[in-house]
Amino acid sequence: MKKLINDVDDVLAESLDGFAAAHADIVSLGAERKFVQRRSLKPGKVALISGGGSGHEPLHAGFVGHGMLDAACPGQVFTSPTPDQMLAAAEAVDGGAGTLFIVKNYSGDMMNFQMAAEMLTRDNATVIVNDDVAVENSTYTTGRRGVAGTLVVEKVVGAAAERGDGLAALKALGDSVNKATASMGVALTSCTVPAAGKATFQIGADEMEMGVGIHGEPGRRRVRLGSADDIAGELVGSILKDLSMARGQEVLLFVNGFGGTPTLELYLVVTAALKVLRGSGIKAVRFLTGSYVTSLEMAGCSISVTAVDSSVLSLWDAPVHTAALRWGV
């Protein structure tokens, strides 16, 4: 295992310390590193809390700040955070207007966030993200997995929370953005969880995993490596089938690297994805390209498409100030 680490037991703690030091103007670290919280809280605002296993950075801590999350709870690598972390975060960032949890649909996260929601004495609601169209049910999932589309939900709902929307409206908006978002990914290589010390899966030198999950879970099938155009054809094709949009629909196109993919290739995939979208009369009006929802050092990418209207667009465009996404401020 080749990693820039010290002891495998200290990976998360030492990474969080670096993150908090580097972004001390935006975030602070909760006691015992249970959560990362927004430094300047806004009283009267619904608190947005997300979290999940680590290894997907900058998701979620990189999205804590003005216009996005109030707190993120980092579990160990590819392991759900505990209800204890979520409760501590909810206490710390409460603004008196309720708490909205944004949870990726994995059994462990669902169970722990649900437990936290039940123990929390104040108003709360949960948005479940399940944007991955690759497979129904999976290694850690009942139903579809929550993947890169989580970023889109967090950005749009975060902007609505910042402008003062109430808990019920935010829950409805989050559900709606989740429903308007579909994603699918492909892996060229595996990742290696530090504590495991070996590759999560084996894959041949000329193979790819089509429909892979963000923990290296199996996708639809293992096939011979295809061209970027063929890959984009299948990923975007599956997404369009799921969203079944009318011609002329405007969308956000998000090409996401899994951590080991050169930026040079991600932009090439943008070109490939645009060909497929244009062929279906779908118009990409916003773009996000980069490694935002990663699987440690896995090579490959996912494509996410969100159908947008002017209201969602203006929330996407609204100012955001986090470690990983920043504009308008």
Place this chain on the structure above:
Amino acid sequence: MKKLINDVDDVLAESLDGFAAAHADIVSLGAERKFVQRRSLKPGKVALISGGGSGHEPLHAGFVGHGMLDAACPGQVFTSPTPDQMLAAAEAVDGGAGTLFIVKNYSGDMMNFQMAAEMLTRDNATVIVNDDVAVENSTYTTGRRGVAGTLVVEKVVGAAAERGDGLAALKALGDSVNKATASMGVALTSCTVPAAGKATFQIGADEMEMGVGIHGEPGRRRVRLGSADDIAGELVGSILKDLSMARGQEVLLFVNGFGGTPTLELYLVVTAALKVLRGSGIKAVRFLTGSYVTSLEMAGCSISVTAVDSSVLSLWDAPVHTAALRWGV
């Protein structure tokens, strides 16, 4: 070779097309894809032009925009752009106040930028970046290599150009920031140039290349993989020896991933680097963490340190609006 590409001959063109489509609000592509230029030029401003081989994305095209570069000339992967590209860029973005070239110190780039500078009929000057303290002379270099510190030079000089500084002042500022910046990197794996189709260098499963260049050039030595603390100790130690700063000096700390390094690990390296800086009484007052000056999918990182004063700090903090760096706007 596992890459998200179509034909190896089309990699750069298809990637540039995706980049231009995704960032059409910030940049446009020159004829024959010779350069990427800032969409809204500012008359009366010194034009800042950089460029170099591709494969280091987001460097340089990702830094074109308000407060940074006016144009970037992309060569083929790890290959200098031609004088023809630089001249075309200089014509396209001329603001009537002269042209400043920012060039990484590699023999090919130096020769081609010098040729362009000589052919250009208007006032121009060149800032040569050579921040890599690992080795004197290298595979493609006479003298020290220009690496991640190039970003710092481009940001600081870009902000000064935006506020209206003249050509001579910008040249002096660029030289001064280059001198105040030192970098060194380590590679855990090789990268693969698409046209070559195989790894640039071979490296054992328990080895690292200490002092590697951003094209996979040899560094100081090939050694057994060390801990993050040991690595940061050597990288920051070499940097501090080069900069020889007084205790109490304020610096910008830039931890840069080479393209195949998880963000989780980059922040852990921030923690490790801070220990070394604090041990020497050096105070990191600004941070940049991410994969900004890459070597395709190489795993590893570089650390750059820039000694700053209040004047350089305010230029670093000034608004910037590019594909890869954005704040204050």
